[in-house]
Amino acid sequence: MSTHPSLESRVKALEHRQYSLETHTEELANGIATSVKHLSADMTASFKQLAEYQIKTEGQIDTRFNLVDARLDRIEATMATKEDLAAMENRILDAFKQLIATINIQRPPSQ
Numbered sequence: 001m002s003t004h005p006s007l008e009s010r011v012k013a014l015e016h017r018q019y020s021l022e023t024h025t026e027e028l029a030n031g032i033a034t035s036v037k038h039l040s041a042d043m044t045a046s047f048k049q050l051a052e053y054q055i056k057t058e059g060q061i062d063t064r065f066n067l068v069d070a071r072l073d074r075i076e077a078t079m080a081t082k083e084d085l086a087a088m089e090n091r092i093l094d095a096f097k098q099l100i101a102t103i104n105i106q107r108p109p110s111q
Helices: 007-078 082-106
Strands: none
């Protein structure tokens, strides 16, 4: 009796091992493919949510800027210009000059 297995037994064992490795590899490949598909679907959904959020945020920013623009337009409409202030300054100076002239006329000359 020989201590080594027969050639037929060894070939059968190698075939069994090869079959086992191939099925395990096939199962792993299928699992990886399923995981990649799931990850892809998750990423697509995530990007879609992000795009919707950004669109909503941009809409809010646009609304806010429109409100700020309207407020600035109202401020500019009621705000005095340099020319307005210069004209007011001239009117005040003229009024002071007239007041001083009136005071000088009514005051008796000093002795």
